[in-house]
Amino acid sequence: MQRRAYAPGIAVLLVTLLAGCTGGSGDGGTTDDSNPGDAGTASAAAEPGRYRTLPEPCTAVGRGTLDELLPGIAQITDEEQREKAYEGVPTVTFDTDRKVGCQWKVDGRQATDHLLVDFQRVVSYDNAVSDDSQAERLFAEQEAGAHLPEPTATESARTGGSSPAGDSSASRSGSPSANPSGSSGSSDSPDPSGSSASSGSPGSSSASASASPSVAPSELQPRVLEDLGDEAFIDDALSSSGSTAKQRTVTVAFRTSNVIVTIEYTEQPATVGVVPDSREMQDRAQKLASRLADSLGD
DSSP states (O other): OHHHHHHHHHHHHHHHHHHHHHHHHHHHHHHHHHHHHHHHHHHTSOOOOSOSSOOOGGGSSOHHHHHHHOGGGGGOOOHHHHHHHHHOEEOOOSOTTTEEEEEEEEEOSSEEEEEEEEEEEOOOOOTTSOHHHHHHHHHHHHHHHHTOOOOOHHHHHHTTSOOOOOOGGGOOTTSTTTSOOSHHHHHHSOOTTSOOSOSSOTTOOSEEOOSSOOOOOGGGSSEEESSSSSEEEEEEEEOOOSSSOOOEEEEEEEEETTEEEEEEEEEEESSTTOEEOHHHHHHHHHHHHHHHHHHHHO
């Protein structure tokens, strides 16, 4: 009797197992159908940026450009030291695939000039955010950190609504309006001392000899730049150190797709009271930025 009662139990167990296997096969079909959906989600991820590599920074600036930005380099008599000055010094970085830079510093007779060129390749780790969008966000933060002055209504009307920065009332501390440029005032008025650090002789620095320069014109104020990369800006700051010579730093930054390029160009005259020329330094920095933007597009 016990055997007869046990045999049906075995049959029921086998039927249950077979039904489970049949159901598993059906469920497996449903699982397979979900895979294409997952693949579709992955294919909808934001596209990568245009640039996958960065240029070699210390060869990105040609010798002719270095001669222009660093006039003292031509004054180096020792050939070995001059060659070393041209080579520049790579900046310290922990990931050369993402960030590289190079800097040059030359002590000339009229001034000490320093140039820094930095390349940053932005990569987004969020599949919903493209590399370009992430780079745009980072560049916006960099521009906000520069505290560019807003254009006034008067300046906007004068320039036809373009983007130059406003006048001295809207500028930040450290900008040419708060710390006047030597470009406009010195070019129209002679040096009270009768001497000039930029007398037009070959290899001279861009330092102006005006000891009491006027306020920089609005077109030299920190501002957004047009026709340079996807977006760009220029900053111009003059140190307010007391007894030492005025030091000017011009910064040009621009973004092209997922690469952000930053140029810092600094000059400190050797003579107290001499002010570096804002217009000339800005012109040199913008020319370099344009060349670098063109090289990235190649």
